Amino acid sequence: MLSIQVKTFDELNIHELYNILQLRSEVFVVEQNCVYQDVDGKDPRAIHILGFKNNKIVAYARAFKPGDYFEFSSIGRVVVDLNERDFKYGYDIMKASIKAIKTHFNETTIRLSAQVYLKNFYNNLGFVEVGETYLEDDIPHIAMVKE
Template identity: 45%
Template structure:
């Protein structure tokens, strides 16, 4: 596995370069690769804690952790989980989610945790302790499903 340096940063703590690289990575995967025109800059980054995985000052993995009330009225959330395409197959997606879950447990252990997962990744999230809730829904042309972390991973 590629040895990344991991940091948790508030929006105000991100350097200009980190923010630029984080947004560029999200755009590369979510907009270009997945052919999905959507509004990535949704205002939630301002309220999030950002997990940044970098190698030689290049952001190669990221996720955002959102407090209760930002994405869901009664639950915290993890979102915008992404790993650079060149690093796939190294379990960095799993590592990114696990680090986000650890931080969530430190900050809000008594709060529920929900994610809006791409439906094609249901099994991946189930292996990390998430369970599906409700029906598959369309978000920006991609099937998604709400998943709750069952705290058993």
């Protein structure tokens, strides 16, 4: 069972921040073989959605209010530990992120930049494609919006 916590950047302790950055690096840099600047200066403006299992962060996302990343509220850096993906924690962390945007920002319209291979995953959560695919860090992406 995944235990979800939502925190501002200032509420994260140093161990949580380290574990978040480690998980993001493991998946987005190493597993996906993509060299890019993960620490992008935007984390201090985000709310952070942490999924804990046995006191370890195994799922994570960050969310922004309108204007802090896109015109609308947004969710990004959605990640689940490779060894925990069979448990569908991606859905848990996304549902918690959608709820956090409603709770913290009183917003329901959400935009994200999805890796194309995850399009159906986001469709199942109510997101629809907007526009054409594009390359982001040499990985095909598509903009998606949930009203």
